[in-house]
Amino acid sequence: MTARTVTIESIGAQGDGVATVDGNPVYVGYGLPGETAKIEQDGSKSRLVAIDTPSPDRAKPPCPHFGPDGNRCGGCALQHLEIGAYHSWKAGLVANALAARGIETAIADMIPCAPGQRRRAVFTARAIKDRTLFGFHESGTHRIVDIGSCTVLSDGIVSELAKLRAIAGLFARGGKPVRMTVLESLTGLDISVDGISKLPEKRQRQAVDLTLNHGFARLCLGSETLVEARRPVLQFAGTNVEPPPGSFVQASAHAQERMIAIVTGYLQGSKSAADLFCGCGTFALALARQSAVLAVESSAPALAALDHAARHTQGLKPLRTERRDLFRRPMMANELKKTDAVVFDPPRAGAQAQATELAASNVQKIAAVSCNPATLARDLRILIDGGFRLTSVTPIDQFLWSPHVEAIALLER
Numbered sequence: 001m002t003a004r005t006v007t008i009e010s011i012g013a014q015g016d017g018v019a020t021v022d023g024n025p026v027y028v029g030y031g032l033p034g035e036t037a038k039i040e041q042d043g044s045k046s047r048l049v050a051i052d053t054p055s056p057d058r059a060k061p062p063c064p065h066f067g068p069d070g071n072r073c074g075g076c077a078l079q080h081l082e083i084g085a086y087h088s089w090k091a092g093l094v095a096n097a098l099a100a101r102g103i104e105t106a107i108a109d110m111i112p113c114a115p116g117q118r119r120r121a122v123f124t125a126r127a128i129k130d131r132t133l134f135g136f137h138e139s140g141t142h143r144i145v146d147i148g149s150c151t152v153l154s155d156g157i158v159s160e161l162a163k164l165r166a167i168a169g170l171f172a173r174g175g176k177p178v179r180m181t182v183l184e185s186l187t188g189l190d191i192s193v194d195g196i197s198k199l200p201e202k203r204q205r206q207a208v209d210l211t212l213n214h215g216f217a218r219l220c221l222g223s224e225t226l227v228e229a230r231r232p233v234l235q236f237a238g239t240n241v242e243p244p245p246g247s248f249v250q251a252s253a254h255a256q257e258r259m260i261a262i263v264t265g266y267l268q269g270s271k272s273a274a275d276l277f278c279g280c281g282t283f284a285l286a287l288a289r290q291s292a293v294l295a296v297e298s299s300a301p302a303l304a305a306l307d308h309a310a311r312h313t314q315g316l317k318p319l320r321t322e323r324r325d326l327f328r329r330p331m332m333a334n335e336l337k338k339t340d341a342v343v344f345d346p347p348r349a350g351a352q353a354q355a356t357e358l359a360a361s362n363v364q365k366i367a368a369v370s371c372n373p374a375t376l377a378r379d380l381r382i383l384i385d386g387g388f389r390l391t392s393v394t395p396i397d398q399f400l401w402s403p404h405v406e407a408i409a410l411l412e413r
């Protein structure tokens with residue numbers, strides 16, 4: 001460790017301050033641009049000792065689990081940055097990724113999300129002696145920061161943290177850490193545990209009893225439902241959907257509705273749309289109110305939930321689903337002959353093979369949704385080279401105070 005004083009120049013992609021020492025970057029967690037800070041340096045990492053000249057953009061973090069010291073919850077990276085500067089930094093992540101692929105474009109205003117709006121969280125639990133650590137990993141380590149509150153999550157989850165910890169403790173007691181995905185659905189909390197394959201019978205009964213006594217909707221271990229008091233339900237643009245255990249859904253209902261509005265608004269007027277990487281139908285079910293839809297996805301349970309929702313919703317145009325691995329077998333340009341509009345929303349790896357087929361197709365309008373600016377930029381480059389024009393890029397702060405950002409890019413021929 002070398003003690004030194006540095007000046008922070010920028011914020012890195014993970015939210016740490018970045019200084020330069022001997023021509024190399026040194027990351028200073030909790031540091032902001034313009035600040036002079038005393039650090040103990042260890043290669044590119046450092047420990048912050050003191051900030052000598054605080055930035056005017058420095059804000060008081062609202063969460064007690066956020067801070068520069070050890071045991072800092074890694075869920076948030078930037079609570080110490082004033083909200084306007086924070087939004088500019090996040091929009092910059094998208095702009096920089098696009099610029100790195102030679103795409104220079106204006107970025108629209110950030111769609112903000114407020115504290116307390118996040119409806120889905122993945123906790124880690126580990127049993128130690130007679131108690132359970134339950135929370136998120138410390139920044140950059142596998143240590144679990146035990147949380148008693150969270151500024152980002154919805155009240156419906158935060159108010160139940162102690163009860164969730166007790167249930168998680170039953171699964172973690174065997175010694176292995178477990179992950180617990182909690183989704184606040186309209187009918188109650190939907191809890192899904194993974195990391196172990198089986199629970200001893202007595203502990204399983206206790207977990208089921210706690211779930212029922214606390215009024216939670218469902219408890220699953222992997223894909224096995226241990227108890228379902230009520231079907232968990234979400235609404236996508238007015239349509240009820242019953243998500244399968246642990247399935248992907250947008251992290252915030254507010255962000256989801258704004259994203260649906262952008263996509264359906266842009267693709268309005270198309271006769272036949274495709275939703276690729278459709279999940280349980282966030283976009284497909286909304287699009288089916290205005291055009292025929294082909295919805296494609298690799299997860300069978302997600303498609304079953306989408307089919308079930310479509311069958312029980314009045315007034316939709318024809319909606320067809322197809323199970324398909326779009327990485328290995330993208331929808332080919334000639335299969336999209338009758339499709340004039342596409343929304344695609346792939347996992348972080350992006351949709352390179354699919355973008356290549358779209359570039360060669362007759363599709364006229366595309367909404368590209370992504371939680372990874374780097375792969376979004378790569379896929380947009382393919383589409384632009386194939387003759388599409390980028391008409392707008394809108395960042396959405398779905399992952400408040402984290403270094404992650406959602407974005408929707410709109411393209412047309």
Ligand SMILES: C[S@@+](CC[C@H](N)C(=O)[O-])C[C@H]1O[C@@H](n2cnc3c(N)ncnc32)[C@H](O)[C@@H]1O
Nearest residue numbers: 277278279282297298299325326327345346347
């Ligand atoms: C970011 S989510 C988007 C889901 C949906 N659009 C939504 O808004 O809820 C990505 C989806 O891609 C699916 N997926 C992952 N790999 C895939 C693949 N190789 N082929 C098709 N779908 C895949 C996942 O199951 C997941 O539902």
